[in-house]
Amino acid sequence: MNDDNFFKKVYKVVRKIPYGRVTSYGAIAKYLGAAKSARMVGWAMNACHLDESIPAHRVVNRNGILTGKHHFNGINLMEQLLVNEGIRVKDSKIINFEEVFWNPCD
DNA sequence: AGATTGACTTGCT
């Protein structure tokens, strides 16, 4: 595979997230075989600003909370995007998280 | 070069 780096793998998975769906850092990390490396997923997202094709707003923590919204252009942007995709977000938290959750293994 | 932080998660007490 051309994705030798953890980051590359993360990017690939995140890019595969379907519209109107979200996933969690742990789910991605776990899918990559490093369940404890959820932080690295976050780091990858931090660098995702270099790649506009990565829907980082569709990646939240396992609680469905938009923990990384502070890293976006605007505090509301992330929440706005999710709501725009039909995801019910309230106070930086996804209401129907289980409904919109997307498992990379699927 | 060593220490600290960071968009997290899981497990034990």
Add this chain to the structure above:
DNA sequence: AAGCAAGCCAATC
């Protein structure tokens, strides 16, 4: 039930 600690790897100070 709630709080604290450890683990992951890379980047920054």
